[in-house]
Amino acid sequence: MAFWRWVVIGFVLSAWGYMHVQSSEAYDASIEPLTELLQFAEDEQLAVNEWQVRVREDQLGSVSKQAFIAKTQSLEKKLSGWEKESLSLEGSEWKALFTYHDPNQQMTESVQLFAYQDGQADQHTALLTYAVKGTSNPGEDLESHQNLVEQRIQQLGLAQSDVYVQIQAYDHNDRNVSNKQLARTWVTKLGAKKVEALDEESFVSLSAYNPDWPTGIVTNELEMNVQLAIREQGLGARTTVTLGTPIITTEY
Structure with missing residues (x-):
C-alpha cells in the first residue's frame, strides 16, 4: 500500500536519482511498448490525450557548483534554439531546465540537469533527464517521433539509460x-500478470x-514493468486511464 501511495504523490524528475530501474541495452526495444500501448488504446476505444517518453541517466557522478554550471553551459550549446526555462543553484538541489515546443508536431521536449547533495556541502550527484510529451494519438507520425527521440538520446549521450513510456486516455x-x-x-x-x-471507491491502480x-523495477521482491491506473472524475464525468512502463512517472 505504501508503494502505491508514494507513486500517486508524483514520481517527479528530481526524485529519479533515488530509484533504480533495470536499463535495457537497446533504445528501440525500450520504446517499443509505446506502440503497443497506443494500439491497445485504439483497440479498447480509449481517446488518447497524451503520450510521453522519459529517458534518465542514472548518475553522472559528483560535481561541484562550478562543474554543474559548466555542464549547463555545454547543454545550452548542444540545445541551440531551445529555451532555458530556469537555472537554480540555491540550497541543496541544483536544477537547469531547457524546453523546446514544436507546434506543428503538437509535442514538447525538455532536458533537465539536476544535482542533489550527497553528503558533502560542496559536492552533488548529478542526473540528466530527457522527456518528450505529445498530445493525442500520434498515429502515422509515431515513427517520425520515435526517430526524433532516438536522435536526442544519441545527442545527449543517453543510449544506455533508463526509458519510461506512458500514455493517458479518456474512457x-x-x-x-x-x-x-x-x-x-x-x-x-x-x-502481463498482476503483481500488486x-x-x-473512485480509483484503481494495478502493477x-x-x-x-525489457525493463522493470522490483517492489516487495517482485518484478513489475506495467502500471495501470483508472480514476473516475465523478458521476457522469469522464474516466481517466493511465498506462506506463515500467512505472507511471506522473501524478494520476
Missing part, C-alpha cells in the same frame, strides 16, 4: 463492469509484469 464507454475487473482484464490483454493492486518488455 467514454459504458463498460458494465467494475473498474477493478476492468483493470484486471486490461492487464491480461497487455500480456490498490482498489478505492503487473510482462516478460516481453
Whole structure:
C-alpha cells in the first residue's frame, strides 16, 4: 500500500536519482511498448490525450557548483534554439531546465540537469533527464517521433539509460463492469500478470509484469514493468486511464 501511495504523490524528475530501474541495452526495444500501448488504446476505444517518453541517466557522478554550471553551459550549446526555462543553484538541489515546443508536431521536449547533495556541502550527484510529451494519438507520425527521440538520446549521450513510456486516455464507454475487473482484464490483454493492486471507491491502480518488455523495477521482491491506473472524475464525468512502463512517472 505504501508503494502505491508514494507513486500517486508524483514520481517527479528530481526524485529519479533515488530509484533504480533495470536499463535495457537497446533504445528501440525500450520504446517499443509505446506502440503497443497506443494500439491497445485504439483497440479498447480509449481517446488518447497524451503520450510521453522519459529517458534518465542514472548518475553522472559528483560535481561541484562550478562543474554543474559548466555542464549547463555545454547543454545550452548542444540545445541551440531551445529555451532555458530556469537555472537554480540555491540550497541543496541544483536544477537547469531547457524546453523546446514544436507546434506543428503538437509535442514538447525538455532536458533537465539536476544535482542533489550527497553528503558533502560542496559536492552533488548529478542526473540528466530527457522527456518528450505529445498530445493525442500520434498515429502515422509515431515513427517520425520515435526517430526524433532516438536522435536526442544519441545527442545527449543517453543510449544506455533508463526509458519510461506512458500514455493517458479518456474512457467514454459504458463498460458494465467494475473498474477493478476492468483493470484486471486490461492487464491480461497487455500480456502481463498482476503483481500488486490498490482498489478505492473512485480509483484503481494495478502493477503487473510482462516478460516481453525489457525493463522493470522490483517492489516487495517482485518484478513489475506495467502500471495501470483508472480514476473516475465523478458521476457522469469522464474516466481517466493511465498506462506506463515500467512505472507511471506522473501524478494520476
